[in-house]
Amino acid sequence: xxxxxxxxxxxxxxxxxxxxxxxxxxxxxxxxxxxxxxxxxxxxxxxxxxxxxxxxxxxxxxxxxxxxxxxxxxxxxxxxxxxxxxxxxxx
Numbered sequence: 001x002x003x004x005x006x007x008x009x010x011x012x013x014x015x016x017x018x019x020x021x022x023x024x025x026x027x028x029x030x031x032x033x034x035x036x037x038x039x040x041x042x043x044x045x046x047x048x049x050x051x052x053x054x055x056x057x058x059x060x061x062x063x064x065x066x067x068x069x070x071x072x073x074x075x076x077x078x079x080x081x082x083x084x085x086x087x088x089x090x091x
Contacts, residue, residue: 001057005049
């Protein structure tokens with residue numbers, strides 16, 4: 001669990017920085033909303049990391065992190081990232 005949380009934290013920061021730079025360069029009108037959603041996920045991964053350091057990998061923690069990542073994939077990637085893809089394809 002510790003490695004997974006560390007990987008997620010590192011990966012989302014790196015990925016989000018690259019994606020946001022792409023959006024800025026393309027003048028994507030949804031940039032502010034996209035950045036807000038990115039910040040929200042980063043924030044949502046900070047609390048579980050602190051909880052894991054404090055309490056260890058409880059079943060509840062594992063399920064919550066899993067649910068949050070799955071929800072992110074469904075909501076953000078299939079909705080928000082698709083909007084970006086459509087915008088870029090039209091440019």
